[in-house]
Amino acid sequence: MLRHVQRVIGARFDDIAPIRSVTRVRCPVLLVHGEDDDMVPFDDALRLLAAGQNGRVQLLALPGRHDPTEALQTESPQLLAFLISSLGRRPQTPAGAAGD
Numbered sequence: 001m002l003r004h005v006q007r008v009i010g011a012r013f014d015d016i017a018p019i020r021s022v023t024r025v026r027c028p029v030l031l032v033h034g035e036d037d038d039m040v041p042f043d044d045a046l047r048l049l050a051a052g053q054n055g056r057v058q059l060l061a062l063p064g065r066h067d068p069t070e071a072l073q074t075e076s077p078q079l080l081a082f083l084i085s086s087l088g089r090r091p092q093t094p095a096g097a098a099g100d
Contacts, residue, residue, distance in 0.1 A: 018048055022048050022057060028058070028082070028085070030059075031045050031059045032060045032062060036065050038066065039066040045059055045061070060075060060078055
């Protein structure tokens with residue numbers, strides 16, 4: 001069955017596995033993972049982080065389980081900081097805002 005699926009998708013599972021892909025990625029990666037996730041163990045995120053220690057992979061550990069929706073509401077500053085640093089830009093102050 002697995003060989004059939006690999007043939008259909010045109011890739012071997014070993015070649016596209018996250019633990020392998022994260023070593024080849026060239027863009028910044030932010031792993032966001034619940035510390036008490038019962039679907040995908042938190043240790044998997046730690047393994048990806050360790051495998052991707054090329055300066056491009058970061059981990060944002062959130063309290064909670066698999067669905068990070070609630071926890072992400074308080075983490076927007078960290079998410080924004082990651083996006084800004086990944087783009088290599090400083091945040092711009094909107095016209096008319098304080099500091100203009």
